[in-house]
Amino acid sequence: MIHVGVVGFGTVGTGTVRILLDSKELLKERVGIDINLKRVADVDVRRDRGIKLPKGVLTSDADALISDPDISIVVELIGGTTVARELVLRAIRNGKHVVTANKALLATHGAEIFGAAEKANVGVGFEASVAGGIPIIKVIREGLVANRIKAIYGIINGTTNYILTKMTEERREFDEVLAEAQRLGYAEANPAYDIDGTDSAHKLAILASLSYGARFSIGDVYREGISWISPMDIEFARELGYKLKLLAITKEIDGKVELRVHPTMIPEGNLISKVDGVFNAVYVEGDAVGATLYYGRGAGDMPTGSAVVSDIVDIAKGIVLGAGKGLFMPAVSRKAGSRMKMDDVLTMYYFRFSAIDKPGVLSKISGILGKHNISIASVIQKGRRIGRAVPLVVLTHQARERDVVTAVKEINRLSNVAGKTVFIRVEDRESA
Amino acid sequence: MIHVGVVGFGTVGTGTVRILLDSKELLKERVGIDINLKRVADVDVRRDRGIKLPKGVLTSDADALISDPDISIVVELIGGTTVARELVLRAIRNGKHVVTANKALLATHGAEIFGAAEKANVGVGFEASVAGGIPIIKVIREGLVANRIKAIYGIINGTTNYILTKMTEERREFDEVLAEAQRLGYAEANPAYDIDGTDSAHKLAILASLSYGARFSIGDVYREGISWISPMDIEFARELGYKLKLLAITKEIDGKVELRVHPTMIPEGNLISKVDGVFNAVYVEGDAVGATLYYGRGAGDMPTGSAVVSDIVDIAKGIVLGAGKGLFMPAVSRKAGSRMKMDDVLTMYYFRFSAIDKPGVLSKISGILGKHNISIASVIQKGRRIGRAVPLVVLTHQARERDVVTAVKEINRLSNVAGKTVFIRVEDRESA
Numbered sequence: 001m002i003h004v005g006v007v008g009f010g011t012v013g014t015g016t017v018r019i020l021l022d023s024k025e026l027l028k029e030r031v032g033i034d035i036n037l038k039r040v041a042d043v044d045v046r047r048d049r050g051i052k053l054p055k056g057v058l059t060s061d062a063d064a065l066i067s068d069p070d071i072s073i074v075v076e077l078i079g080g081t082t083v084a085r086e087l088v089l090r091a092i093r094n095g096k097h098v099v100t101a102n103k104a105l106l107a108t109h110g111a112e113i114f115g116a117a118e119k120a121n122v123g124v125g126f127e128a129s130v131a132g133g134i135p136i137i138k139v140i141r142e143g144l145v146a147n148r149i150k151a152i153y154g155i156i157n158g159t160t161n162y163i164l165t166k167m168t169e170e171r172r173e174f175d176e177v178l179a180e181a182q183r184l185g186y187a188e189a190n191p192a193y194d195i196d197g198t199d200s201a202h203k204l205a206i207l208a209s210l211s212y213g214a215r216f217s218i219g220d221v222y223r224e225g226i227s228w229i230s231p232m233d234i235e236f237a238r239e240l241g242y243k244l245k246l247l248a249i250t251k252e253i254d255g256k257v258e259l260r261v262h263p264t265m266i267p268e269g270n271l272i273s274k275v276d277g278v279f280n281a282v283y284v285e286g287d288a289v290g291a292t293l294y295y296g297r298g299a300g301d302m303p304t305g306s307a308v309v310s311d312i313v314d315i316a317k318g319i320v321l322g323a324g325k326g327l328f329m330p331a332v333s334r335k336a337g338s339r340m341k342m343d344d345v346l347t348m349y350y351f352r353f354s355a356i357d358k359p360g361v362l363s364k365i366s367g368i369l370g371k372h373n374i375s376i377a378s379v380i381q382k383g384r385r386i387g388r389a390v391p392l393v394v395l396t397h398q399a400r401e402r403d404v405v406t407a408v409k410e411i412n413r414l415s416n417v418a419g420k421t422v423f424i425r426v427e428d429r430e431s432a
Numbered sequence: 433m434i435h436v437g438v439v440g441f442g443t444v445g446t447g448t449v450r451i452l453l454d455s456k457e458l459l460k461e462r463v464g465i466d467i468n469l470k471r472v473a474d475v476d477v478r479r480d481r482g483i484k485l486p487k488g489v490l491t492s493d494a495d496a497l498i499s500d501p502d503i504s505i506v507v508e509l510i511g512g513t514t515v516a517r518e519l520v521l522r523a524i525r526n527g528k529h530v531v532t533a534n535k536a537l538l539a540t541h542g543a544e545i546f547g548a549a550e551k552a553n554v555g556v557g558f559e560a561s562v563a564g565g566i567p568i569i570k571v572i573r574e575g576l577v578a579n580r581i582k583a584i585y586g587i588i589n590g591t592t593n594y595i596l597t598k599m600t601e602e603r604r605e606f607d608e609v610l611a612e613a614q615r616l617g618y619a620e621a622n623p624a625y626d627i628d629g630t631d632s633a634h635k636l637a638i639l640a641s642l643s644y645g646a647r648f649s650i651g652d653v654y655r656e657g658i659s660w661i662s663p664m665d666i667e668f669a670r671e672l673g674y675k676l677k678l679l680a681i682t683k684e685i686d687g688k689v690e691l692r693v694h695p696t697m698i699p700e701g702n703l704i705s706k707v708d709g710v711f712n713a714v715y716v717e718g719d720a721v722g723a724t725l726y727y728g729r730g731a732g733d734m735p736t737g738s739a740v741v742s743d744i745v746d747i748a749k750g751i752v753l754g755a756g757k758g759l760f761m762p763a764v765s766r767k768a769g770s771r772m773k774m775d776d777v778l779t780m781y782y783f784r785f786s787a788i789d790k791p792g793v794l795s796k797i798s799g800i801l802g803k804h805n806i807s808i809a810s811v812i813q814k815g816r817r818i819g820r821a822v823p824l825v826v827l828t829h830q831a832r833e834r835d836v837v838t839a840v841k842e843i844n845r846l847s848n849v850a851g852k853t854v855f856i857r858v859e860d861r862e863s864a
Binding site: 015019023026027029030031127132133134135138139142143144145146147148213271274275279286287288289290291292293294295296297300302303305306307309310313314318321322 | 447451455458459461462463559564565566567570571574575576577578579580645703706707711718719720721722723724725726727728729732734735737738741742745746750753754
């Protein structure tokens, strides 16, 4: 029998506990191991979670749990990067295997945690840290083990995908949709980490570390949020055949790894652009398999609990089989990754200039773009209002981020340009 | 060092060999194991496959390979159910772990093979047998281990999906598109097993066995092919908001498992209905994760080779860790599955009647449907040609297959019905 202790009895904790209780027999039948939930620790031991725990299981004493000699797997579901870090490190030092759903923790202190786990010869499972119910960690690490990963495009934050979907389908403003999402429980009271791309960036650091066998952390990821997106740009995207999504992107190019999270226009025919609402999806391109895509719920008590329990089962199998080091490969290599600077990124761009409708403005703008090696693929100019500002939309071929930033600064200073230029990156891969 | 022998140097064999040679270092870095391709056996040792094998690796003697004491993993890629069965059973008896891409073999002789493997305490990897590059076996068996599988809908035959996609997009006839697919290499010279649903049925038997922990074989699967599909029905489907796909479906309802492969209309808004061309996708609904979907190439040398190598790596890890029985769980339980008879299946239906355009015909038809508990959801009647046969399309609510078959027989005997009634099953789940 393998004893498990869960610390943190919130949303994911509740899902995890429910599965461990309800599916005990099923798991035993499937993998031949008795997995026993011995303790659940939470500061709040009174609140009714709608689950009847066996007597003596619930405790407020997390310390006792992680030093219980019976318990071999500690599940950390309290979140945050301070108490959680302490707790995980102490559990590892006590020789416990750890399962966590905590992307912020891994993207910030991953090197320390995986280093400690390697030293203690224990496993750290983190399937639940990225894209909830989608077993993307297992897919990349095991299913696609024979592949060099060419690129990953992820919709890995349900809140922002819900907001962008609503803005797209109902042509509404960001603020209004956000308020509605908060009312409906699809966005938190403080949604900053979702909205500004931080949550996606945490997850991307984990995916890139796995895919490229090198250590990347949150500081390596370029981030842009969605709060500045206007329905006008979503509408222009549609006219151009694109859909706007908050994508987490990583690619390896000549030994350098791109890591970036930003609103991105993608061809509306691609499968990933059909991923709407709170759903997540991760597109993974391997050199052998080519295009693949994985779709499911990115959050929620039961989907995330399902991922936590799959890690518990994997570790339990390892324990029973007497497997040591190696089964519990550190996900993050000791070698630091080589990141491509955002300035060096090469991609396509959408520009929306606020151009004063006077002869010569397009020629001025295109002159500056040309000077900075930015070549125009198409132009849309909507509505004529002589002498007043109108949107002028330009789609480019591949250009360098550094050149784009410089050109935009120069264009914004033109007397014929009335406001700040909006630019959004465009990914135009054929498949998925 | 783990030595591997590959039997069958055709398409998948070539992909597998290429990955084992080109990614030897990558695999060693990722999992810490030296995986060595010791022998490749094929009856044809002369043909140039574009790969330079080290001297002494290629042999025509498969027997020597499977009795080589150095080799611990035998990869069977010869296909078919006679020689392959012999070879796999002998390899197992020799204490070799086996990796195979052979769905026909497993769906026909799975019980025998998994039984022998269990007795010999060796593993049988078969990731490559279903949906090539999509790691669907691993996803179901490990990633979703904490889930009761509610339903699986798979597009798991690239040839038929290519043909239906072309028929849909270009409004062309089956025969014409099939001939083109054969010219382009998307359909084999003898495409019978693809076209008639047998290939999908083999794969479905494997997926259902995994999902429901019980043994199902090809004989348990109801099959209908696509050769009788007419562009007219695809067009009516479109009008009704559906897309036509050859789906492999398995669900568990009250302890009985449905297993069926047939042309199916699915809502065009669902993600799986966007899966076009030779691509495969498997929708899996678990009780904890809810809707998930996995998408990628279902065939080809490199995608399938990627799956074969992922199995080799998993087994190599098990060998290195000294893991015995348990890691190599038999996929197929010893207990035989309980299949739901096709007659008892409950689903929605699309009917196209060839009705003589005379007053009263709809009332006669709907009378017969009603008598058999088939309730009409909507009706389309196109074009009036008094006294001549016109298509009358009816969409039903949920009905029982047995009742439908009986009603159709009765309706076909009506003097006002000119030809055989076409009926196509409709799956109308909300998600994915």
